[in-house]
Amino acid sequence: MEKATFNWKRVLAWLLPVLGIALLYLAFRNIPFDELKAEIRTVRPVWLVLLLIPSWGGQFLRTWRWRLLLKSPGKSLPFFSIYHALLMGYFVNLGLPRVGEISRCVALDRQGIAGFGKSLGTVVIERVVDMLFLILVLGLALVMQWESLNEYFTLHVFEPTLKALEGQRNFLFILAAIGLLALISFLLYRKRLLAFLAKSTRGFSAKVQEGLLSLTTFSLSELVLFIALSMLIWLSYFLTTWFWFLALPSASGAGMAVAFSVMVMGSIAKTLPIQGGGAGAYHLLIGKLLILYGLGEVSSQTFALLNHGYQTIFYLLFGGFSAFYLAWKRRA
DSSP states (O other): OOOOOOOHHHHHHHHHHHHHHHHHHHHHTTSOHHHHHHHHTTSOHHHHHHTHHHHHHHHHHHHHHHHHHHOBTTBOOOHHHHHHHHHHHHHHHHHSTTHHHHHHHHHHHHTTSSOHHHHHHHHHHHHHHHHHHHHHHHHHHHHHTHHHHHHHHIIIIIHHHHHHHTTOHHHHHHHHHHHHHHHHHHHHHHHHHHHHHHHHTTTHHHHHHHHHTGGGGOOHHHHHHHHHHHHHHHHHHHHHHHHHHHHSGGGTTOOHHHHHHHHHHHHHHHTSOOHHHHTTHHHHHHHHHHHHTTOOHHHHHHHHHHHHHHHHHHIIIIIHHHHHHHHHHHHO
């Protein structure tokens, strides 16, 4: 008789969607549905079309940047094959957070464009660069909107966290003890562990390393282009947020600094591994932030719903098409 084992992956597969639903409930529990519908009807339709420019343009910029990292001497990399792999990855991420990063590498490998190991290494580089830019724009947002963001973090992050930890000293002590034990175990057996990992990933790790070191092979002009593309990608994120302020009449009075703060906080919310691109977490965080900036509760939650919903539908349609196209191309 086999001994039953605790499956963390299965627990997380159920827990994260439930968390997202719970956060959505918290965000919209006090919002009358009729008022929400009335607010949505005020959206200026022309901006729904104009929003495609930064939304779609951002994907072309990301494709261009990834293609730059994937370059191989004497080999031409098809732009639109990389584009479809990228969009398919975002489509997969909607249902399986972080799995999309793996699936887009698999898509390139199956098309013979780049090996899985090298592709994975370049994705890691992308994520590191994106995280550095996120830290940078967060710092800029704090400088521009210190009083508002300081109040926001105090009310909605620090105080609830401290309150939740009150009376949990025993739990924290146990957690610290487990962490210390894990660290001691690693220090004692690190040579065996590293030797095992080196043996298990021999060959594959060399390909990943090739992807990780892709930046070091850049010429000065390529490095400048890479940085410029990264900056333009974040500009597309900002324009996507700013256009929604222009699309929603009740929010159109907000300044660019507010839009910048919303973009930063929204980007942080979307990094959470919750299905639907941080669904629930995004709506709650952005709704609370806009209320702090003086927007009404209904208008704040409508903004969050529309902004997040538009991007979700974008990835469902265009990412879904890319997934279908790649599957059809492989069979053909």
